[in-house]
Amino acid sequence: xxFLPVRLEKRLHPSPLTxxxxxxxxxxxALALGAVFLSLTGQDPLTVYGVMxxxxxxxxxxxxxxxxxxxxxxxxxxxxxxxxxxxxxNIGAEGQLYMGAFAASWLPLFHPELPVWLMxxxxxxxxxxxxxxxxxxxxxxxALWNVNEIITTLMLNYVAILWVDYLVYGPWKDxxxxxxxxxxxxxAAAMLPSWGNSRIHAGIFFALLLxxxxxxxxxxxxxxxxxxxxxxxxRAARYAGMDIKRNIYLVMFLSGAICGLAGxxxxxxxxxxxxxxxxxxxxxTAIIVAWLSRLHPLAIVLVSILFGVLxxxxxxxxxxxxPAAVAAMLQGAILFFVLGGEILTNYQLKWGRPDxxxxxxxxxxxxx
Amino acid sequence: MSEQSVLVSILAAAVxxxxxxxxxxLGELITERAGIINLGMEGIMLVGAVSGFIAAVNTSxxxxxxxxxxxxxxxxxxxxxFLTxxxxxxxxxxxxxxxxxxxxxSGYLGKAYIGMPVPRPFQILSLEPLARIPxxxxxxxxxxxxxxLSYLLVPALWVFLYRTRAGLNLRSLGENPAAxxxxxxNVFGLKYLYVVIxxxxxxxxxAYLSLAxxxxxxxxxxxxxxxxxxALVIFALWNPLRALAGSYFFGGIDALGFRLQALGVMIPxxxxxxxxxxxxVLVLTAVLARHKNSLGAPGALGLAYDREEx
Numbered sequence: 001x002x003f004l005p006v007r008l009e010k011r012l013h014p015s016p017l018t019x020x021x022x023x024x025x026x027x028x029x030a031l032a033l034g035a036v037f038l039s040l041t042g043q044d045p046l047t048v049y050g051v052m053x054x055x056x057x058x059x060x061x062x063x064x065x066x067x068x069x070x071x072x073x074x075x076x077x078x079x080x081x082x083x084x085x086x087x088x089x090n091i092g093a094e095g096q097l098y099m100g101a102f103a104a105s106w107l108p109l110f111h112p113e114l115p116v117w118l119m120x121x122x123x124x125x126x127x128x129x130x131x132x133x134x135x136x137x138x139x140x141x142x143a144l145w146n147v148n149e150i151i152t153t154l155m156l157n158y159v160a161i162l163w164v165d166y167l168v169y170g171p172w173k174d175x176x177x178x179x180x181x182x183x184x185x186x187x188a189a190a191m192l193p194s195w196g197n198s199r200i201h202a203g204i205f206f207a208l209l210l211x212x213x214x215x216x217x218x219x220x221x222x223x224x225x226x227x228x229x230x231x232x233x234x235r236a237a238r239y240a241g242m243d244i245k246r247n248i249y250l251v252m253f254l255s256g257a258i259c260g261l262a263g264x265x266x267x268x269x270x271x272x273x274x275x276x277x278x279x280x281x282x283x284x285t286a287i288i289v290a291w292l293s294r295l296h297p298l299a300i301v302l303v304s305i306l307f308g309v310l311x312x313x314x315x316x317x318x319x320x321x322x323p324a325a326v327a328a329m330l331q332g333a334i335l336f337f338v339l340g341g342e343i344l345t346n347y348q349l350k351w352g353r354p355d356x357x358x359x360x361x362x363x364x365x366x367x368x
Numbered sequence: 369m370s371e372q373s374v375l376v377s378i379l380a381a382a383v384x385x386x387x388x389x390x391x392x393x394l395g396e397l398i399t400e401r402a403g404i405i406n407l408g409m410e411g412i413m414l415v416g417a418v419s420g421f422i423a424a425v426n427t428s429x430x431x432x433x434x435x436x437x438x439x440x441x442x443x444x445x446x447x448x449x450f451l452t453x454x455x456x457x458x459x460x461x462x463x464x465x466x467x468x469x470x471x472x473x474s475g476y477l478g479k480a481y482i483g484m485p486v487p488r489p490f491q492i493l494s495l496e497p498l499a500r501i502p503x504x505x506x507x508x509x510x511x512x513x514x515x516x517l518s519y520l521l522v523p524a525l526w527v528f529l530y531r532t533r534a535g536l537n538l539r540s541l542g543e544n545p546a547a548x549x550x551x552x553x554n555v556f557g558l559k560y561l562y563v564v565i566x567x568x569x570x571x572x573x574x575a576y577l578s579l580a581x582x583x584x585x586x587x588x589x590x591x592x593x594x595x596x597x598x599a600l601v602i603f604a605l606w607n608p609l610r611a612l613a614g615s616y617f618f619g620g621i622d623a624l625g626f627r628l629q630a631l632g633v634m635i636p637x638x639x640x641x642x643x644x645x646x647x648x649v650l651v652l653t654a655v656l657a658r659h660k661n662s663l664g665a666p667g668a669l670g671l672a673y674d675r676e677e678x
Contacts (some may be wrong), residue, residue: 012496041476041477089460089631091464133479137649138649141649141652141653141656141657144657145653145656145657146656147652147653147657148599148602148652150407150460151595151598151599151602151648151649151652152649152653154592154595154647155592155596155599155645155646155648155649156649158591158592158642158645159642159645161637162638162641162642163638163642165638166636166638166639169638170636170638225472246658255614274564284468284674287464287468288465288468291461323475323476325471325472325473325474325475325476325477325479325587326472326476327472328468328469328471328472328475329469329472329473329476330472331469331472332411332465332466332467332468332469332470332471332472333469334450334467334470334471335461335464335465336447336462336465336469338450339455339457339458339461339462340450340451340455340457342455342457343455343456343457347456
């Protein structure tokens, strides 16, 4: 990069203003790029965006559906942000969600007689336990032999989805279900309360409570501080006598458990049964949301709602003959621009040659 | 079918099922040798598969399809190169973005092509007289041209990496870019080049799926093969010959699941479909548990190179 009299200098303190502006700008740039792409493929971007955003934001129904789609993304993003803070790349939210949904479904399907005060807490515990254990499957080899958790959590996603497919196409299939890949309906005691006539369910309270809890943990607790230290430097954490292995297990388990909770709230708040294609990729959307929010729990709540808009909009544009995949495309593009823009947060442009006595900073680690 | 012909057909199927993984794995291997992790292989393969398919349908030429798939794969990788090399963005997240974007893009572009046939897919081309060697012939020499090209690519890449000056430079990019820079190697330019070549190979792997393996387009038809390719590079210890063996191993598991069902083994198909993913986790764990920290991964893998921090 020597042909320009410009160089990048690492900022000692990332500027908070750019940290806020970059994601906002990234969303607009991604939409602009999407518009160019839509017109190249023969669509009118204004119409498509009009349907997407008008539909998702323009009516009470659209708004409530946006929140409905935001809840699982919010939960999953909160879950993986916990792991990301420690530089544990849990990409397995999707599979953990499915395992949570599977375990939570077991109770109403096989013990439908349970009273509500046993049923819902039982599903809650089972869902979280299953999601957590599923994540632990990747945490164990990571802690013991440094096996890349990105690949293992991702592979386990496919396994979890196939497992749920096996159940709903096979032994758990509803005999009265007209041969659709779904289980019997849960009894009323297994359904989370929802808000008025909408599908907005109590899962949103779990998500909000969890976001506040995480803020508290990271701001005020010793454990939250430890996670941050382990995330920024394993060596420093080791010097300080922190038990890294134990925290890999603990953090991954909790991370997976929260994603499992997202699965539990989906079956008990929305579908009322376990079914094929339970999630249209909430766990993957959550990765972008977590990153876009810079792992800040409250930002995750807001960004999830924004992505709920994209998700609902993606469904709606299909009526205009536009593939719903346009939503995933926009999500990917937003992430590109955020990543590209991060250089402005972490570095500043300086004109001219470097000063002789400049400080040498540490090299960028993979997960920075 | 006699027992031998069942075995031969499974082994032959292992080669075809392993070939798309092999192309992507070689692409990832070159990329990682240059010091960059590209977790976007799944997305690149999907874009390669769909663009190759669209071009082949519209031109009736599989070669046009292959060319476009390579071009598209290279372009996708170029985005990754720009973000991670020039802008020093986080390689993990950039790769994930590439996969999410590629999944969306391929679904969008391919929507109109679902269920369409390819007018002229890559045909099987028996290599006479090699194809008549018992056992080996039907296993290795009764395939399409892309399989044969991969046979050439693997040793060529091995010789390039370990026996040429340019290959030494490539390895130095991943081991110690500062030293390479000091020796006058064009670190930034070459990193770009190899990341793009890696993407072109993954695009080829995608095109193999949609133009030869299962000539059609289906949303998410790669089904995790891009990720298996990434895992395979670790298993292969960054060596192309081991990547070949590993690809056929996974191709074999894939093929075995398929055959077992045809042979009437009463295992629900969902469990057979799980095999490649479970094996990826198991094999990866086994390799790392055995080699501990002496895997021989490129020393500067995943680190952004900053000339001023030298």
